Amino acid sequence: MSNKPARTRREEEQQELLGDHSFNDDLLEHLDEIPDEVRKKWPRDLAALIDIYQAAMQRRGYSADEARSIAHTLMAEQSMYCGGRHVYIPKGDRFKQAVRDVELFRDWHDRGIVPDDLAARYKISTQHVYRIIKEQRGLHMKKVQPALF
The missing domain is CATH 1.10.10 (Arc Repressor Mutant, subunit A)
Structure with missing residues:
Protein backbone atom coordinates (compact mmCIF):
# COMPACT_ATOMS: atom_id res chain seq x y z
CA MET A 1 0.00 0.00 0.00
CA SER A 2 1.27 3.45 -0.90
CA ASN A 3 2.17 6.07 1.70
CA LYS A 4 1.13 8.84 -0.68
CA PRO A 5 -2.04 10.69 0.32
CA ALA A 6 -5.09 10.01 -1.80
CA ARG A 7 -5.64 12.63 -4.49
CA THR A 8 -8.76 14.69 -4.24
CA ARG A 9 -11.35 14.55 -6.99
CA ARG A 10 -10.43 18.11 -7.97
CA GLU A 11 -6.76 17.16 -8.35
CA GLU A 12 -7.78 14.20 -10.48
CA GLU A 13 -9.95 16.43 -12.69
CA GLN A 14 -7.12 18.91 -13.10
CA GLN A 15 -4.78 16.08 -13.99
CA GLU A 16 -7.22 14.84 -16.63
CA LEU A 17 -7.60 18.33 -18.10
CA LEU A 18 -4.00 19.40 -17.97
CA GLY A 19 -2.13 16.14 -18.21
CA ASP A 20 1.10 15.55 -16.37
CA HIS A 21 3.43 18.37 -17.32
CA SER A 22 5.90 17.94 -14.50
CA PHE A 23 9.46 16.83 -15.04
CA ASN A 24 10.86 14.32 -12.64
CA ASP A 25 14.54 13.89 -11.84
CA ASP A 26 14.78 10.63 -13.79
CA LEU A 27 13.64 12.32 -16.99
CA LEU A 28 16.00 15.26 -16.51
CA GLU A 29 18.95 12.92 -15.85
CA HIS A 30 18.43 11.28 -19.24
CA LEU A 31 18.26 14.41 -21.39
CA ASP A 32 21.90 13.88 -22.37
CA GLU A 33 20.90 10.56 -23.90
CA ILE A 34 18.69 12.22 -26.50
CA PRO A 35 20.39 11.48 -29.83
CA ASP A 36 22.13 14.33 -31.65
CA GLU A 37 19.87 13.92 -34.69
CA VAL A 38 16.88 14.69 -32.44
CA ARG A 39 18.63 17.56 -30.67
CA LYS A 40 19.53 19.10 -34.04
CA LYS A 41 15.80 19.55 -34.65
CA TRP A 42 15.44 21.63 -31.48
CA PRO A 43 15.45 25.37 -31.97
CA ARG A 44 19.00 26.72 -31.81
CA ASP A 45 17.99 29.08 -29.02
CA LEU A 46 16.93 26.16 -26.82
CA ALA A 47 20.27 24.42 -27.20
CA ALA A 48 22.07 27.74 -26.70
CA LEU A 49 20.15 28.48 -23.48
CA ILE A 50 21.07 25.09 -22.06
CA ASP A 51 24.73 25.77 -22.91
CA ILE A 52 24.55 29.27 -21.40
CA TYR A 53 22.96 28.02 -18.18
CA GLN A 54 25.46 25.19 -17.89
CA ALA A 55 28.45 27.49 -18.48
CA ALA A 56 27.13 29.99 -15.92
CA MET A 57 26.77 27.26 -13.29
CA GLN A 58 30.28 26.00 -13.99
CA ARG A 59 31.65 29.55 -13.59
CA ARG A 60 29.94 29.58 -10.20
CA GLY A 61 31.88 26.48 -9.17
CA TYR A 62 29.49 23.63 -9.95
CA SER A 63 30.91 20.50 -11.53
CA ALA A 64 30.07 19.81 -15.18
CA ASP A 65 27.51 17.16 -14.15
CA GLU A 66 25.87 19.43 -11.56
CA ALA A 67 25.84 22.34 -13.99
CA ARG A 68 24.24 20.22 -16.72
CA SER A 69 21.60 18.98 -14.28
CA ILE A 70 20.79 22.53 -13.17
CA ALA A 71 20.66 23.73 -16.80
CA HIS A 72 18.22 20.96 -17.69
CA THR A 73 16.08 21.73 -14.64
CA LEU A 74 15.97 25.43 -15.51
CA MET A 75 14.97 24.71 -19.09
CA ALA A 76 12.29 22.27 -17.95
CA GLU A 77 10.85 24.88 -15.59
CA GLN A 78 11.04 27.56 -18.25
CA SER A 79 9.23 25.31 -20.72
CA MET A 80 6.51 24.72 -18.14
CA TYR A 81 5.85 28.41 -17.53
CA CYS A 82 6.90 30.04 -20.80
CA GLY A 83 6.59 27.25 -23.35
CA GLY A 84 4.89 28.28 -26.58
CA ARG A 85 5.11 31.98 -25.80
CA HIS A 86 7.45 34.66 -26.99
CA VAL A 87 9.27 36.01 -23.97
CA TYR A 88 11.14 39.29 -24.04
CA ILE A 89 14.46 39.24 -22.25
CA PRO A 90 16.11 42.64 -22.06
CA LYS A 91 19.66 43.04 -23.36
Whole structure:
Protein backbone atom coordinates (compact mmCIF):
# COMPACT_ATOMS: atom_id res chain seq x y z
CA MET A 1 0.00 0.00 0.00
CA SER A 2 1.27 3.45 -0.90
CA ASN A 3 2.17 6.07 1.70
CA LYS A 4 1.13 8.84 -0.68
CA PRO A 5 -2.04 10.69 0.32
CA ALA A 6 -5.09 10.01 -1.80
CA ARG A 7 -5.64 12.63 -4.49
CA THR A 8 -8.76 14.69 -4.24
CA ARG A 9 -11.35 14.55 -6.99
CA ARG A 10 -10.43 18.11 -7.97
CA GLU A 11 -6.76 17.16 -8.35
CA GLU A 12 -7.78 14.20 -10.48
CA GLU A 13 -9.95 16.43 -12.69
CA GLN A 14 -7.12 18.91 -13.10
CA GLN A 15 -4.78 16.08 -13.99
CA GLU A 16 -7.22 14.84 -16.63
CA LEU A 17 -7.60 18.33 -18.10
CA LEU A 18 -4.00 19.40 -17.97
CA GLY A 19 -2.13 16.14 -18.21
CA ASP A 20 1.10 15.55 -16.37
CA HIS A 21 3.43 18.37 -17.32
CA SER A 22 5.90 17.94 -14.50
CA PHE A 23 9.46 16.83 -15.04
CA ASN A 24 10.86 14.32 -12.64
CA ASP A 25 14.54 13.89 -11.84
CA ASP A 26 14.78 10.63 -13.79
CA LEU A 27 13.64 12.32 -16.99
CA LEU A 28 16.00 15.26 -16.51
CA GLU A 29 18.95 12.92 -15.85
CA HIS A 30 18.43 11.28 -19.24
CA LEU A 31 18.26 14.41 -21.39
CA ASP A 32 21.90 13.88 -22.37
CA GLU A 33 20.90 10.56 -23.90
CA ILE A 34 18.69 12.22 -26.50
CA PRO A 35 20.39 11.48 -29.83
CA ASP A 36 22.13 14.33 -31.65
CA GLU A 37 19.87 13.92 -34.69
CA VAL A 38 16.88 14.69 -32.44
CA ARG A 39 18.63 17.56 -30.67
CA LYS A 40 19.53 19.10 -34.04
CA LYS A 41 15.80 19.55 -34.65
CA TRP A 42 15.44 21.63 -31.48
CA PRO A 43 15.45 25.37 -31.97
CA ARG A 44 19.00 26.72 -31.81
CA ASP A 45 17.99 29.08 -29.02
CA LEU A 46 16.93 26.16 -26.82
CA ALA A 47 20.27 24.42 -27.20
CA ALA A 48 22.07 27.74 -26.70
CA LEU A 49 20.15 28.48 -23.48
CA ILE A 50 21.07 25.09 -22.06
CA ASP A 51 24.73 25.77 -22.91
CA ILE A 52 24.55 29.27 -21.40
CA TYR A 53 22.96 28.02 -18.18
CA GLN A 54 25.46 25.19 -17.89
CA ALA A 55 28.45 27.49 -18.48
CA ALA A 56 27.13 29.99 -15.92
CA MET A 57 26.77 27.26 -13.29
CA GLN A 58 30.28 26.00 -13.99
CA ARG A 59 31.65 29.55 -13.59
CA ARG A 60 29.94 29.58 -10.20
CA GLY A 61 31.88 26.48 -9.17
CA TYR A 62 29.49 23.63 -9.95
CA SER A 63 30.91 20.50 -11.53
CA ALA A 64 30.07 19.81 -15.18
CA ASP A 65 27.51 17.16 -14.15
CA GLU A 66 25.87 19.43 -11.56
CA ALA A 67 25.84 22.34 -13.99
CA ARG A 68 24.24 20.22 -16.72
CA SER A 69 21.60 18.98 -14.28
CA ILE A 70 20.79 22.53 -13.17
CA ALA A 71 20.66 23.73 -16.80
CA HIS A 72 18.22 20.96 -17.69
CA THR A 73 16.08 21.73 -14.64
CA LEU A 74 15.97 25.43 -15.51
CA MET A 75 14.97 24.71 -19.09
CA ALA A 76 12.29 22.27 -17.95
CA GLU A 77 10.85 24.88 -15.59
CA GLN A 78 11.04 27.56 -18.25
CA SER A 79 9.23 25.31 -20.72
CA MET A 80 6.51 24.72 -18.14
CA TYR A 81 5.85 28.41 -17.53
CA CYS A 82 6.90 30.04 -20.80
CA GLY A 83 6.59 27.25 -23.35
CA GLY A 84 4.89 28.28 -26.58
CA ARG A 85 5.11 31.98 -25.80
CA HIS A 86 7.45 34.66 -26.99
CA VAL A 87 9.27 36.01 -23.97
CA TYR A 88 11.14 39.29 -24.04
CA ILE A 89 14.46 39.24 -22.25
CA PRO A 90 16.11 42.64 -22.06
CA LYS A 91 19.66 43.04 -23.36
CA GLY A 92 22.49 42.79 -20.87
CA ASP A 93 22.79 46.52 -20.10
CA ARG A 94 19.06 47.00 -19.58
CA PHE A 95 18.88 43.84 -17.48
CA LYS A 96 21.80 45.03 -15.32
CA GLN A 97 20.11 48.40 -14.91
CA ALA A 98 16.85 46.76 -13.81
CA VAL A 99 18.68 44.61 -11.26
CA ARG A 100 20.62 47.66 -10.07
CA ASP A 101 17.39 49.61 -9.59
CA VAL A 102 15.85 46.82 -7.50
CA GLU A 103 19.01 46.51 -5.40
CA LEU A 104 19.20 50.29 -4.94
CA PHE A 105 15.61 50.35 -3.71
CA ARG A 106 16.33 47.51 -1.28
CA ASP A 107 19.37 49.38 0.01
CA TRP A 108 17.19 52.42 0.64
CA HIS A 109 13.98 50.69 1.81
CA ASP A 110 15.34 47.72 3.79
CA ARG A 111 18.81 48.85 4.80
CA GLY A 112 18.14 52.56 5.35
CA ILE A 113 21.00 53.83 3.19
CA VAL A 114 20.50 57.52 2.42
CA PRO A 115 20.23 58.77 -1.19
CA ASP A 116 23.58 60.61 -1.16
CA ASP A 117 25.37 57.42 -0.14
CA LEU A 118 23.41 55.44 -2.75
CA ALA A 119 24.48 57.93 -5.43
CA ALA A 120 28.12 57.37 -4.51
CA ARG A 121 27.72 53.59 -4.25
CA TYR A 122 25.99 53.25 -7.64
CA LYS A 123 27.94 56.07 -9.32
CA ILE A 124 24.83 58.00 -10.38
CA SER A 125 23.45 61.41 -9.45
CA THR A 126 21.34 61.93 -6.35
CA GLN A 127 18.47 63.08 -8.60
CA HIS A 128 18.69 59.80 -10.47
CA VAL A 129 18.56 57.94 -7.13
CA TYR A 130 15.34 59.76 -6.24
CA ARG A 131 13.80 58.88 -9.64
CA ILE A 132 14.71 55.21 -9.16
CA ILE A 133 13.30 55.18 -5.61
CA LYS A 134 10.04 56.76 -6.82
CA GLU A 135 9.67 54.25 -9.65
CA GLN A 136 10.60 51.25 -7.52
CA ARG A 137 8.35 52.37 -4.67
CA GLY A 138 5.41 52.43 -7.09
CA LEU A 139 6.25 48.93 -8.32
CA HIS A 140 6.72 47.72 -4.74
CA MET A 141 3.35 49.14 -3.66
CA LYS A 142 1.56 47.41 -6.56
CA LYS A 143 3.08 44.15 -5.43
CA VAL A 144 2.32 44.44 -1.70
CA GLN A 145 -0.94 46.39 -1.76
CA PRO A 146 -3.82 44.91 -3.73
CA ALA A 147 -6.00 47.11 -5.88
CA LEU A 148 -9.14 48.32 -4.11
CA PHE A 149 -11.60 47.90 -6.97
